[in-house]
Amino acid sequence: KTGRIVIIGGVAAGMSAASRAKRFDPGAEVVVFERGEYISYGACGLPYVIGGDVTADSAEGDDFERLVARTPEQMRGRGIGVRTNHEVTGLDAKAGTVTVLNRAAGRTSTEPFDRLLIATGVSAVRPDWAQTQSAQTPLGGVHVLRDIPDGQAIEASLQGANGKPPKRACIVGGGYIGLEMAEALHARGLSVILLEKGLEVAGRMLDKQLQRRVRAELEAKGIEVRCGTAVEGLTGTGHVTGVQTSGGLVRADLVIVAVGVKPNTALAKAAGARLGKTGAVAVNLRQETSAAGIYAAGDNTESLHRVTRRKVHIPLGLTANRMGRVAGVNMAGGDATFPGIVGTAIFKVFDLGVARTGLTQAEAEALGLKAVSVDVDSTDHAGYYNDSRPIHVRLTAEVGSGRLLGTQLVSPRHISVKRVDVVAALLHRRSTVQHLFDTDLAYAPPFSGVWDVLLVAADKLN
């Protein structure tokens, strides 16, 4: 008998687990505690709501609520006990209980569990300089972006909640969320400056050649990009007026802090569950932590990288959903395993689609692998086809064995970089460059050249 399954966190990992557990064992009692108001939504869509690409169905609707896949009522209809505005504040693994604060009522209760899932996600890093005025009176116009309330707060700032609508936005951090927000705020008519401490934007995702293309695209669209610039503080009383940097003062009346995330591990620690070297919760392939009966899934959890066979912390949406499913089945008495990841990611920056999977040359070298990369500049469709657009592919393999290590792609046609999936699939099977070259890829002039650019790159690398 499964008993009582308790899930902490009601978004991608938590709700996937709840649905799966209930489907696997309809007799199980499944309860989800979510400290926020919303469950089951796509945080990935937040920059697009702010930028205006996602809008409500009706004039009265809330644009942000378009991201909600399922409401608590819908989940309750499926027999899942969803309690929003309920924060788990304590955990007693021995007793098999969690302490839950009902935030609306201000009441605390103790809830028993037979199996527990910790799916608490990550928090945005707020460096010391972003610890604005004081916790009670934060400096207006300074935001992070993790969840719907963060998005709504940015929207309120854009509407002029602090007096007048902002004109100059400063994005701190050139990772994918910083880049997506630069584009979104530009679309809202603000002048945007992006500050990055490292040498280039997208520094942790791409090799230098491709980082430069991302920066060129931002600059071509009018975003001012300053790399090698560290932020030291904020100026303003009541409302932000500027950002103090190693390169001087940058005027800004809206600041987005996008400098990274840290896994929410307090409850896992309280359970006595081991954390990995990455700082995220360590689990086995069944999503079990080192504490008996306690599982972890999603952004707070490490995963196995199938190319390096190492544990990594790469918090992304599909990974969270997939881990949640695996945990859900296992908590309900089944036997599922998480297959691991290969480091696939995709995003867009204005008119540039960007994708990567596996390892970059720099990542491979940092791991001590002997790697070689080729670059191919070609077209995404048959060269003679009127609508063909440029595409750049960088393909990386291990010297000697010919094992594929990864690829990076950029193209002004966003969808063209979805080719990354071909290489991702092959990386899951530890394939070689020859395997890629031998693959029967689809061809017709409006889709690719007869030798797709991936095959051209494989041929060049072989």
Ligand code: FAD
């Ligand atoms: P979360 O979605 O963070 O959910 C965790 C939940 O746990 C939260 O709702 C939190 O309130 C709750 N919680 C935490 N502690 C407690 C507690 N003590 N008690 C009760 N509840 C608690 N991924 C992609 O793959 N592609 C993208 O394009 C992409 N874009 C993104 C853009 C943005 C702006 C952001 C913020 C994320 C993006 N992601 C993207 C990442 C993706 O959203 C996450 O990987 C996914 O949401 C992780 O799901 P999760 O369930 O693990 O964690």
